[in-house]
Amino acid sequence: MAWRVLVMVGLLEVGWTVGLKNTEGFTRLWPSVGTAATMVVSIGLLGLAMRTLPVGTAHAIWTGIGVVGTVALGMWLFGEPATLLRLLCVGLILVGIVRLKLMA
Template sequence: MTWIILFCAALLECVWAVAFKQSDGFTRPWPAIVGVVTAVASVVLLAIALRALPVGTAYAVWTGLGAVGVAVVGIARFGESASPARLGFLTLILVGVAGLRFLESG
């Protein structure tokens, strides 16, 4: 259950990052509100996951999945680069996250 909570926190990290992009520097209120609410929810879920997981592992997974998720949204929605090198390095992040998941109990 702890890992599910952590994955949900990472998903919310993707939501808030994209919402802040859409808020255009907090000039558009609804995306800004979505960003703030999901950022708080993401941090709360991370804190809950930290009850059972080591801080280094949980934080690395949270930021790693968030970074990959936002990069995928950037590629799909905002036309960011999908170069083989970029995709390769994003894959390395996922490999690291998977390694941490399978090495930790919780």
């Protein structure tokens, strides 16, 4: 159950990170409210997952999912570059996430 929560929390991190872009520096009310609410839920559920998962593993996987998802959405939604080196780095993060999961 904790692993499922951790994956969901990682996806929430993607949501609030992309949401930060839409707040325009917290100058837009509703995107700011949505982003802040998603942050609170994300941190709360991360704490729930950490009841049974090692803190380092949980945090690394949470941020790893967030990084990979945010980079992918940045490329898709905001036209950020998808260079070979950038994709290779994202691939290395994915390998790290999988290895941490297998070791836990």
